[in-house]
Amino acid sequence: MRLPSFARLLPLLLLPLAFLLAACEQKSGGWAAQLLPADKPAFKNTDITGLDYAKDFSLPDFNGKQRSLADFRGKAVVVFFGYTQCPDVCPTTMAEMANVMQQLGPLADRVQVVFITVDPERDTPELLAKYVPAFDPRFLGLVGNKAATEKVAKEFKVFYQKVPGKEPGSYSMDHTAGSYVFDPQGRIRLFMRHGQGPEPVVHDLKLLLS
Numbered sequence: 001m002r003l004p005s006f007a008r009l010l011p012l013l014l015l016p017l018a019f020l021l022a023a024c025e026q027k028s029g030g031w032a033a034q035l036l037p038a039d040k041p042a043f044k045n046t047d048i049t050g051l052d053y054a055k056d057f058s059l060p061d062f063n064g065k066q067r068s069l070a071d072f073r074g075k076a077v078v079v080f081f082g083y084t085q086c087p088d089v090c091p092t093t094m095a096e097m098a099n100v101m102q103q104l105g106p107l108a109d110r111v112q113v114v115f116i117t118v119d120p121e122r123d124t125p126e127l128l129a130k131y132v133p134a135f136d137p138r139f140l141g142l143v144g145n146k147a148a149t150e151k152v153a154k155e156f157k158v159f160y161q162k163v164p165g166k167e168p169g170s171y172s173m174d175h176t177a178g179s180y181v182f183d184p185q186g187r188i189r190l191f192m193r194h195g196q197g198p199e200p201v202v203h204d205l206k207l208l209l210s
Contacts (some may be wrong), residue, residue: 012114027053042207043190043203043204044196044200044204045191045204046191046192046209047189048180049187049188049191053155053156054079054180055078056068056186057114057142057152059116059142059148060142060147062126062132062142063125063129067114067140069186070186072114074110075112076184076209077108077111077113078113078114079094079116079156079182080097081117081118081158081176082094082113082115082117082175083117083118083119083123083175084119084122084131085173086172089177092195093184093194094115094132095135096197098135098206099154100198100201101136103199103202107205107206107209109138110184110209111138112138112140113138113139114141115128115140115142116149117142117149118149118158118160118175119173120143120146123141124143158175159175159176161175179191179203184209190204190208
């Protein structure tokens with residue numbers, strides 16, 4: 001009997017290997033899924049998804065109701081640390097967020113801005129109730145006692161300290177100027193820089209809400 005040539009045997013030898021490779025690809029979800037990174041949202045601000053701190057807060061609002069992230073599930077939450085007598089960073093940040101809410105239109109109802117005071121000594125609930133909603137009625141101010149403020153600032157790794165003023169007993173507060181953003185599922189996602197204008201913030205919030 002005449003033996004088949006190597007050229008005629010080659011397809012028969014390769015056929016099992018082809019089936020084996022196809023099975024491996026199907027089981028693993030495809031080679032492309034293994035080799036290419038998953039698409040990530042093109043955020044304008046710093047993506048801190050998976051951060052191992054800044055997970056939650058628990059403080060009373062200016063109406064005396066205890067608040068945490070769970071209260072705002074289904075909304076994107078923007079958390080900013082400041083104080084009412086801040087001369088620059090705080091009012092400009094709040095004004096910028098008010099502008100963001102206007103540009104978001106109907107989507108703004110799915111965004112909650114939270115202002116946490118780092119100056120509980122002077123920022124009473126009554127003062128916060130006048131200051132924070134003046135930028136937008138939907139904005140919420142939180143104020144705890146000294147220990148509670150220190151605890152939440154530590155959780156978010158937010159820096160703040162008193163800076164003595166010219167007059168006895170007067171002072172200002174140095175503090176972290178950026179804001180943290182949580183998605184509607186309550187997961188930390190972004191750190192927003194101060195003073196960038198509303199457009200990047202609007203862009204990123206729309207991504208989180210899409």
